[in-house]
Amino acid sequence: MRLTVNGRDHEVDADPATPLLWVLRDHLGLTGTKFGCGMAQCGSCTVHMAGMPVRACITTLAAAEGQPITTIEGLDGKVASAVERAWVALDVPQCGYCQSGQVMAAVALLSENPKPSDSDVDAAMSGNLCRCATYQRIRAGIHEAARLLEA
Structure with a gap:
């Protein structure tokens, strides 16, 4: 699957149901996004998807494909x-x-x-x-x- 994270395109070989959080941390090495609760209750895993804050622990790789993702490492402006x-x-x-x-x-x-x-x-x-x-x-x-x- 293809992801655009912090302005860079990535090919990710992972199950489409994998939470975006684990793709960011384990596949792309972007560890600034934290695991807190795993249930979208704490906000530690907040990233921007198409400019909107989302919880990466419950957002699947499939849902993120084709959307621009920004993590804390790519935040600028x-x-x-x-x-x-x-x-x-x-x-x-x-x-x-x-x-x-x-x-x-x-x-x-x-x-x-x-x-x-x-x-x-x-x-x-x-x-x-x-x-x-x-x-x-x-x-x-x-x-x-x-x-x-x-x-």
Whole structure:
């Protein structure tokens, strides 16, 4: 099967029912996308498929074929840069395990809504769990990234 990941085409020899998460990690060596729960409940495996955040643990290889996939390793652009700078400036992560999924979800939110309210942030990020409960810092990071985008 053919996948386009981070702008590069790949031939993948795997069962079409294989979760995208394992294709990314085991076949392509892109380990920034994390395994958390395996049931699309925690958001650690969030990637962008055709620009939309999806859970790679339940998205099959067959569903991803022909769709542009972006992982944390391939994230770039103005919004991604603003999120990265805000995350560093506000020291958002604690343990960091969930952060690739948090960042992917934050970039998707700010790409669609560059001035989110607290309730917009809470709604967009509700599917991304943080074991360390840094939700206030994540929300502050998103608002800081939004401010950086205005500058």
